[in-house]
Amino acid sequence: MEKLWENKIRKIEPYVPGEQSKEKDIVKINANENPYPPSPKAIEAIKNFSAEKLRFYPDANAYPLKKALADYYNVEAENIFLGNGSDDVIALCFQTFFCSEKPIAFPDITYSFYPVWCRLFNIPYKTYKLDEKFRIIPEDYREENGGVILPNPNAPTSIGEGLDFVRKLLEYNQDSIVIIDEAYVDFGGTSCTELTKEYKNLVVTGTFSKSRSLASLRIGFAIADKELISYLEAVKNSYNSYTVDSLSIAAGVASIEDEKYFNETINKVLKTRKRVVDELEALGFEVLPSSSNFIMATHKDYDMKELFEYLKTKKVFIRYFSLPRIDKYVRVTIGTDEEMNTFLNEVKEFMK
Amino acid sequence: MEKLWENKIRKIEPYVPGEQSKEKDIVKINANENPYPPSPKAIEAIKNFSAEKLRFYPDANAYPLKKALADYYNVEAENIFLGNGSDDVIALCFQTFFCSEKPIAFPDITYSFYPVWCRLFNIPYKTYKLDEKFRIIPEDYREENGGVILPNPNAPTSIGEGLDFVRKLLEYNQDSIVIIDEAYVDFGGTSCTELTKEYKNLVVTGTFSKSRSLASLRIGFAIADKELISYLEAVKNSYNSYTVDSLSIAAGVASIEDEKYFNETINKVLKTRKRVVDELEALGFEVLPSSSNFIMATHKDYDMKELFEYLKTKKVFIRYFSLPRIDKYVRVTIGTDEEMNTFLNEVKEFMK
Numbered sequence: 001m002e003k004l005w006e007n008k009i010r011k012i013e014p015y016v017p018g019e020q021s022k023e024k025d026i027v028k029i030n031a032n033e034n035p036y037p038p039s040p041k042a043i044e045a046i047k048n049f050s051a052e053k054l055r056f057y058p059d060a061n062a063y064p065l066k067k068a069l070a071d072y073y074n075v076e077a078e079n080i081f082l083g084n085g086s087d088d089v090i091a092l093c094f095q096t097f098f099c100s101e102k103p104i105a106f107p108d109i110t111y112s113f114y115p116v117w118c119r120l121f122n123i124p125y126k127t128y129k130l131d132e133k134f135r136i137i138p139e140d141y142r143e144e145n146g147g148v149i150l151p152n153p154n155a156p157t158s159i160g161e162g163l164d165f166v167r168k169l170l171e172y173n174q175d176s177i178v179i180i181d182e183a184y185v186d187f188g189g190t191s192c193t194e195l196t197k198e199y200k201n202l203v204v205t206g207t208f209s210k211s212r213s214l215a216s217l218r219i220g221f222a223i224a225d226k227e228l229i230s231y232l233e234a235v236k237n238s239y240n241s242y243t244v245d246s247l248s249i250a251a252g253v254a255s256i257e258d259e260k261y262f263n264e265t266i267n268k269v270l271k272t273r274k275r276v277v278d279e280l281e282a283l284g285f286e287v288l289p290s291s292s293n294f295i296m297a298t299h300k301d302y303d304m305k306e307l308f309e310y311l312k313t314k315k316v317f318i319r320y321f322s323l324p325r326i327d328k329y330v331r332v333t334i335g336t337d338e339e340m341n342t343f344l345n346e347v348k349e350f351m352k
Numbered sequence: 353m354e355k356l357w358e359n360k361i362r363k364i365e366p367y368v369p370g371e372q373s374k375e376k377d378i379v380k381i382n383a384n385e386n387p388y389p390p391s392p393k394a395i396e397a398i399k400n401f402s403a404e405k406l407r408f409y410p411d412a413n414a415y416p417l418k419k420a421l422a423d424y425y426n427v428e429a430e431n432i433f434l435g436n437g438s439d440d441v442i443a444l445c446f447q448t449f450f451c452s453e454k455p456i457a458f459p460d461i462t463y464s465f466y467p468v469w470c471r472l473f474n475i476p477y478k479t480y481k482l483d484e485k486f487r488i489i490p491e492d493y494r495e496e497n498g499g500v501i502l503p504n505p506n507a508p509t510s511i512g513e514g515l516d517f518v519r520k521l522l523e524y525n526q527d528s529i530v531i532i533d534e535a536y537v538d539f540g541g542t543s544c545t546e547l548t549k550e551y552k553n554l555v556v557t558g559t560f561s562k563s564r565s566l567a568s569l570r571i572g573f574a575i576a577d578k579e580l581i582s583y584l585e586a587v588k589n590s591y592n593s594y595t596v597d598s599l600s601i602a603a604g605v606a607s608i609e610d611e612k613y614f615n616e617t618i619n620k621v622l623k624t625r626k627r628v629v630d631e632l633e634a635l636g637f638e639v640l641p642s643s644s645n646f647i648m649a650t651h652k653d654y655d656m657k658e659l660f661e662y663l664k665t666k667k668v669f670i671r672y673f674s675l676p677r678i679d680k681y682v683r684v685t686i687g688t689d690e691e692m693n694t695f696l697n698e699v700k701e702f703m704k
Binding site: 005037218241 | 355357361365383385386388395399401403406407436437454468469471526561565568582585586590597
């Protein structure tokens with residue numbers, strides 16, 4: 001029997017999230033998660049959360065967390081937008097800021113969700129090739145467009161660009177909204193949040209999932225001029241008023257307030273990253289210059305897909321992309337020193 | 353200076369969430385929250401959540417919670433969809449299931465977010481008047497449409513309908529998706545989840561925010577045939593893969609497993625509701641027959657807006673809607689016995 005209601009349904013190809021092994025005793029360095037737990041103060045905020053208050057809706061405006069972020073980034077609470085992870089924040093940005101008929105612009109090698117959102121929201125897009133060293137060419141983005149989005153540092157290349165680069169993008173794009181996705185910026189990148197005061201068309205997004213070790217709690221944010229934030233809030237409040245839950249607000253505030261722990265954790269990751277890069281280079285690997293908590297590495301004498309598959313059999317999970325141009329690389333998240341020792345030992349075994 | 357990027361932005365009227373007082377020592381019976389805390393087991397699940405696991409992304413499929421709900425509703429995990437509160441679930445349903453050119457159908461007096469989502473997603477809609485007793489007339493929904501959505505029990509009327517009513521809707525709408533929003537069903541309504549086995553075009557939505565006292569944690573769900581759930585998952589996974597956070601999954605599972613506490617809490621609310629209705633009727637109020645954790649009440653001799661304003665000055669917060677046909681009513685959430693005594697005493701004071 002024909003089902004006529006089928007014609008009223010939107011059928012899209014499912015986007016499949018990255019593989020997450022359920023196995024125990026694995027080295028999980030495939031999702032760019034932080035190897036260290038969140039601030040003990042964030043953990044305490046969760047444990048001490050009033051059981052009596054769980055029955056209430058969260059503060060729809062998540063004001064305490066906006067205030068904490070505003071103080072941290074030296075802006076006002078009205079310059080901050082919050083969402084259920086930075087994917088939620090960016091998806092709402094696409095719906096709010098990319099509403100012309102012109103194609104939006106982003107790099108050919110970048111966060112894989114951008115074209116997915118374009119398809120979901122029927123936004124035309126055009127990609128621009130990274131150069132042979134996997135750098136973004138800012139001059140490409142002089143072409144007329146419906147908006148610009150790119151991660152800085154870029155993913156999965158790990159390469160970060162400086163403020164001059166972002167300024168160039170903004171100068172070339174005075175008639176579009178420019179979104180800089182700073183998911184990885186805390187690991188040695190250069191944040192452009194201060195430029196939101198100068199450029200009214202700049203939106204900077206961030207997340208608590210990487211540098212703040214709170215991927216489980218889904219906290220993402222955007223920083224921009226108040227006018228842009230107000231448009232974003234209007235769309236968000238027409239979709240779901242209560243996206244950030246009460247425990248996330250409490251844990252997020254505590255995390256921001258514990259700057260000492262935050263800096264210590266970041267420094268540990270950066271120190272480990274340096275050592276891993278040095279050791280891989282000593283083994284003949286070529287590693288892209290990373291400003292992130294992960295690295296992209298290749299070896300002229302070995303097949304990286306084979307390395308990826310080999311490591312999987314050893315319960316070391318890294319990431320391999322079967323995509324043009326980057327299929328000769330593997331992406332490796334920086335874990336603890338112990339995890340990276342296991343990784344390096346297994347790489348040496350593989351090379352034997 | 354003209355800002356050309358303004359033309360690329362979507363500017364919509366902000367939807368303003370209901371007023372939430374920050375004052376202490378108030379009687380907050382305006383948001384249909386549960387007056388009792390969640391199951392002690394849910395609270396324990398939060399406190400005992402492994403700090404070490406907070407750094408990981410949640411299970412994108414939230415499988416443990418799907419399994420718990422499936423067991424509870426006697427369906428399979430593949431029949432369950434989860435989201436960040438039922439607003440997120442329903443917004444995704446609108447995007448997935450209401451994709452024809454025909455107007456979708458819902459009552460003129462109902463959940464105020466339905467027309468907001470229609471405007472956001474450019475979905476045409478047509479509303480059908482409740483009868484003079486605020487009942488939904490199922491025959492109205494025989495008209496050709498792009499889909500049907502209604503809450504059962506309806507909000508803010510509090511009135512619930514039986515399985516025969518839902519069957520009628522489904523018989524009249526074999527060519528559309530029919531969504532029954534059961535946010536309040538646990539408070540004495542009739543759930544139609546079992547009909548999802550019989551009708552492949554039925555979607556039932558629910559929430560942990562009311563009967564399970566977990567509004568703070570944002571857990572909503574849908575139950576439907578596997579095919580419909582798969583379309584919903586594809587859209588969700590093109591938007592944000594990780595909508596339900598790890599603590600919500602853990603607390604949600606514990607809540608479902610504690611059926612004894614759940615039943616006790618519901619029974620307390622129902623007992624209080626009966627007493628409040630009896631007392632209001634003794635004072636000359638007319639109260640609509642409620643199958644929800646709130647009531648709609650009016651009094652022929654008093655202005656309900658004045659009652660609402662008066663109670664506010666006494667720190668008793670109820671809800672009043674300045675809308676045609678229901679502007680002679682107030683909506684009152686059923687709180688604890690103590691809260692309702694304060695409410696009733698203040699009502700008597702007002703009537704003096």
